[in-house]
Amino acid sequence: MLFDPKPKERREDLFDRDDELNKLRTGLDYPVTLLLGIRRSGKSSLVKVLMSEEKDVIWIYLDLRKYEAMHT
Numbered sequence: 001m002l003f004d005p006k007p008k009e010r011r012e013d014l015f016d017r018d019d020e021l022n023k024l025r026t027g028l029d030y031p032v033t034l035l036l037g038i039r040r041s042g043k044s045s046l047v048k049v050l051m052s053e054e055k056d057v058i059w060i061y062l063d064l065r066k067y068e069a070m071h072t
């Protein structure tokens, strides 16, 4: 769904992020990869789409958004 406020999870819903997705995929071969970007720029979407494509990788995804408001 195009206007869902949640991160995209399917490749076909992710717009214009081919380069970033492939760079992140390359990062799987390294011990640590940092994915940095301003708020709402699509960081979680990139990770979730990559997770959906790389089934052989063991992923541990912690969604901590519900704690965001606790310290503000």
Ligand SMILES: Nc1ncnc2c1ncn2[C@@H]1O[C@H](COP(=O)(O)OP(=O)(O)OP(=O)(O)O)[C@@H](O)[C@H]1O
Pocket: 003, 004, 005, 006, 007, 008, 013, 014, 015, 016, 017, 037, 038, 039, 040, 041, 042, 043, 044, 045, 046
């Ligand atoms: N390339 C994209 N194609 C389609 N939708 C996108 C894209 N990038 C971001 N969005 C949409 O914008 C919103 C924010 O995306 P997302 O949650 O992935 O960003 P984020 O960088 O992880 O945000 P936050 O900083 O809040 O964690 C979501 O609704 C997401 O679906």
Ligand SMILES: [Mg+2]
Pocket: 043, 044, 045
């Ligand atoms: Mg996020």
